[in-house]
Amino acid sequence: MKHQLNKGNSRLHFSSSKLLSRPIMITAQSHMTPSSSSDMDPGIWSKLPEELMELILSFLPLKNFFNIRSTCKTFSIFALCSQSSSKSTYLYDSRSHSWTESDGFEPILNDRHHQEGVYYKGALYFTTAEPFSIVSFDLEKRVWRRSEAEVPGELTLARLVSENGGEGGGNERLYLIGGIGVSGITKMLKVWELGLGNEWLEYDRVPEMMCRKFTSVCYHNYQHVYCFWHQGMICICCYTWPEILYFKSSRRTWHWLPKSPSLPDKWSCGFRWFSFIPNLYASV
Numbered sequence: 403m404k405h406q407l408n409k410g411n412s413r414l415h416f417s418s419s420k421l422l423s424r425p426i427m428i429t430a431q432s433h434m435t436p437s438s439s440s441d442m443d444p445g446i447w448s449k450l451p452e453e454l455m456e457l458i459l460s461f462l463p464l465k466n467f468f469n470i471r472s473t474c475k476t477f478s479i480f481a482l483c484s485q486s487s488s489k490s491t492y493l494y495d496s497r498s499h500s501w502t503e504s505d506g507f508e509p510i511l512n513d514r515h516h517q518e519g520v521y522y523k524g525a526l527y528f529t530t531a532e533p534f535s536i537v538s539f540d541l542e543k544r545v546w547r548r549s550e551a552e553v554p555g556e557l558t559l560a561r562l563v564s565e566n567g568g569e570g571g572g573n574e575r576l577y578l579i580g581g582i583g584v585s586g587i588t589k590m591l592k593v594w595e596l597g598l599g600n601e602w603l604e605y606d607r608v609p610e611m612m613c614r615k616f617t618s619v620c621y622h623n624y625q626h627v628y629c630f631w632h633q634g635m636i637c638i639c640c641y642t643w644p645e646i647l648y649f650k651s652s653r654r655t656w657h658w659l660p661k662s663p664s665l666p667d668k669w670s671c672g673f674r675w676f677s678f679i680p681n682l683y684a685s686v
Contacts, residue, residue, distance in 0.1 A: 520562040626641040
């Protein structure tokens with residue numbers, strides 16, 4: 403596991419994965435969107451020499467470069483574009499060298515959207531802004547859906563994490579990390595798992611003292627909270643705190659990952675952690 407220092411609040415978020423069905427994702431919440439189909443001319447991508455494509459990929463943030471450097475040559479790109487007059491979803495498929503456009507989904511395209519897409523069983527899942535709900539985009543059918551699983555009540559924050567089940571894709575799981583409280587003040591942090599009956603089942607909860615510490619370091623500003631999955635652990639982080647609160651699912655225990663000794667003592671913001679699993683056989 404590694405970390406990087408994020409010095410800005412960019413509204414452009416990326417995520418990537420090893421399979422074509424798990425795309426690079428771009429969430430663009432600016433007021434810029436393609437004005438016509440010619441702006442996304444497939445010829446721009448299909449005719450690029452391999453060395454130029456590698457050069458373009460070299461400008462990706464460190465996190466994304468690590469994530470996609472061992473991928474196959476086929477990939478897809480998922481993009482959300484927001485403009486006052488239109489909200490659209492674009493999906494690029496490198497096999498056909500083409501973009502397809504779908505209708506956007508208003509609840510996840512506003513300025514309060516902070517959840518990156520989470521891949522689970524062929525779809526990207528998002529949490530909406532309050533009142534919280536779960537929506538997904540089916541990558542095969544190119545359609546948006548609102549989850550039938552009702553989220554727990556009195557949520558003060560909601561984040562999603564998925565366990566992909568390894569290379570075979572089996573045993574996939576979707577988790578919801580949420581704060582429970584009133585008037586925006588979190589009193590408890592819980593983890594739910596999406597069950598076979600399409601309902602959220604309580605999986606575990608953060609011990610009281612750990613919960614108090616985490617909510618205090620966030621100053622109840624949950625926009626800074628993000629989560630990710632790393633080798634059997636659910637990691638809960640805050641941009642303003644250099645430690646990670648993580649849950650080891652195999653033992654169902656909670657722990658703090660201490661501050662890295664390489665960080666300056668007075669550094670108090672911009673912490674961005676991500677999962678990185680070294681692979682000796684990855685090609686750069």
